[in-house]
Structure formats: C-alpha cells, structure tokens
Amino acid sequence: MVRTASAGAGVTGGPTLAVVAREAGVSVPTASKVVNGREDVAPETRRRVTEALDRLGYVRRPRFDASRPPRLIDLVVHSLDSSWSGAVLHGVEEAAHDAGLDVVVSALSRSRVDRPQRGWLDRLTARGSSGVLFNLAELTGSQYAWLEQQRTPFVMIDPVVEPPPGVVSVGAANWQGGVTATEHLLALGHERIAVIAGPRRRMCSGARVAGYRSALASAGLAPRPEYLRDGDFDESVAHRRTHELLDLPEPPTAVFVCSDRMALGVCLALAERGLEVPRDISVVGFDDLPEARWTTPALTTVRQPLAEMAATGLRLLLRMMDGEHPEGTRTELSTRLVERASTAPPRRPPGT
Structure with a gap:
C-alpha cells in the first residue's frame, strides 16, 4: 500500500510536514508531493524540500510493509512491436515466475527518443512497485534523482548511454x-x-x-x-x-x-x-x-543473450530490493558468433 504523507508529525514524532514546508519556503501540499514522489515539482523546489527534510530529520513513512516480500515490479521497454522486446520479456517472465513476482510492462511513448515521458514515475508510485527494470532507456537527471530520493531500486538493461556512477546495469560484451x-x-x-x-x-x-x-x-x-x-x-x-x-x-x-x-x-x-x-x-x-x-x-x-540479460537484471534487482548492492555496477554477458550461410571467402576476380 502507498501511504500518503500528511501535515502531521513524521514517524517517531519528529518534525511535522508543515514545519518542513515552512523551512523550505513552500506550501504543505508541495512538500507532500516531494515526500510522496510526485514528479510535478520543479527541480529547484524539490531540492529545497529534500534538503529541509534531511536537515530537520524528517523520517518518511515506509512505502511498503517490510514484513511482506515484494510482489510487484515494473519493466519499462522502448516498444512492444519488436522481437528484441519479446526476448527481453521472455527472460523477465521466466525469472519473475521463479521469484514469485508480478510484472507490470510499460511501453512508453517519448517526447524525445529513449526518454520516458513525464508523469510515468507518478504512476509507478501509485501502483506501489517495489523496483524497476529499464530496457533501452535514457533517464534524465531529475528522473535519476527521483528514483534515488524515493529509494526505488532499479536496474538498466542495455542503457542507451553510460549511466551515472553507482547505477547498476546489464549488457552484452x-x-x-x-x-x-x-x-x-x-x-x-x-x-x-x-x-x-x-x-x-x-x-x-x-x-x-x-x-x-x-x-x-x-x-x-x-x-x-x-x-x-x-x-x-x-x-x-x-x-x-x-x-x-x-x-x-x-x-x-x-x-x-x-x-x-x-x-x-x-x-x-x-x-x-x-x-x-x-x-x-x-x-x-x-x-x-x-x-x-x-x-x-x-x-x-x-x-x-537478450533473455539472459533480462533475467540477470531481474535477479540483480531482487538483491537490491532485499537491501543488497551488487559489488560491481556493470555486468556484461558474453557474445558469440553464430555462423550461418551469409558469409564466404571473397569472390576471386576472373582470370585469377
């Protein structure tokens, strides 16, 4: 269940959200949006509220019942109309079944290539996902910051560009x-x-x-x-x-x-x-x-190995959801040549 912060006291009787809002110079609803991971907050406002939360020691309510195992993750793919995505889905499906997880699949339209549209992260919060797998995605700086602030574990499968330091990713050699x-x-x-x-x-x-x-x-x-x-x-x-x-x-x-x-x-x-x-x-x-x-x-x-890359990404995500952090942030799976009929020695010119 997603718990919405109110203007009352934080966990363990700490400062109220109203105190945090006053410290940051924003309204209580704006401070609540930041605490609850809403995306429709200006980056500078989000920064001021986050700094106030940390400075005052406001303890956010847990988004999930920690005594229960996570049941839902999100898989974000660039499209559903390619055999590439089909292979990734197959790998995630098998690994998720073995782990007893449900998977929500999102194929995102984009305002610019490979960048998820605004508002998707709000929906992620609303449905209470425990973690996210991104396939062929390029996140903005504010989206990385949102995931970090919400303490949402995520793994990149074959990211478009090199992710920031510390971001866990899986790819091929x-x-x-x-x-x-x-x-x-x-x-x-x-x-x-x-x-x-x-x-x-x-x-x-x-x-x-x-x-x-x-x-x-x-x-x-x-x-x-x-x-x-x-x-x-x-x-x-x-x-x-x-x-x-x-x-x-x-x-x-x-x-x-x-x-x-x-x-x-x-x-x-x-x-x-x-x-x-x-x-x-x-x-x-x-x-x-x-x-x-x-x-x-x-x-x-x-x-x-697309399916294996996806399954590896999900297993890494499970570890992160359990509080672990992989020793290395980049996992590469080996590639191999599959010889078929489209290659042969070069044709010799006539008379040679």
Missing part, C-alpha cells in the same frame, strides 16, 4: 562481439570490410565499432573512413548506406552490420543491385534475433 564478427570475415580472406553502425551516441554501437577497428588493427589493416557508415539501427537507413557503399570506386567485399534489423535492409539493397549473398558480398549481423534465421540465406550474426 559488445566490443568483443565487434572483434569476433570482424575476425570471422578476416579469416575468410576479406580485407575490404565495411561497417554499418548504430547511432554514434549509443554506448553499444560505439563498442561494436571499436571492436571492428581493433580487429582490423590486429590484422595490420587501417580502417578506411569511407567504409564506416552510420545506420541509426534503422532498416531503411542501412538500405541507403549499402547503396552508398556499392557506389564507391572500390566497394567492400564484406559488411559487418551492427544489428540484425539493419542487416535486412542491407540484404534488400544488395538484391536490388543484382548481387548475391555471400557469393558477391558477405554480411554479418548482430543480435541473433529470429529474423536472422528467416532471411535467405540465413544470416551469420553475433548473438547477444
């Missing part, structure tokens, strides 16, 4: 995955290897491209700037980037694509140009979503 994908193509004999990356600011995309560069350097090859293209993790953008690569004076013989969805756009563009995969050009994806097995030919890709 993206750098190693980029190395593995590129080394596979090098081992087949490719030297003209392009990469179609995700957004530059995305942490996972940067790590995959860094792995690609590292593998080339280890092979004594300098990355060619014209072979590095941003695809924004979007199938249609990757489709355009592929046509750009094919129009180069010396097009690549292989492409490392930093997501399976983008790889679908790559393969479509190649087919439009009358090129055959892998006879004319090899393609490696990243994720190992179901789509990777449905393409013709089936896609060689780097598997990141």
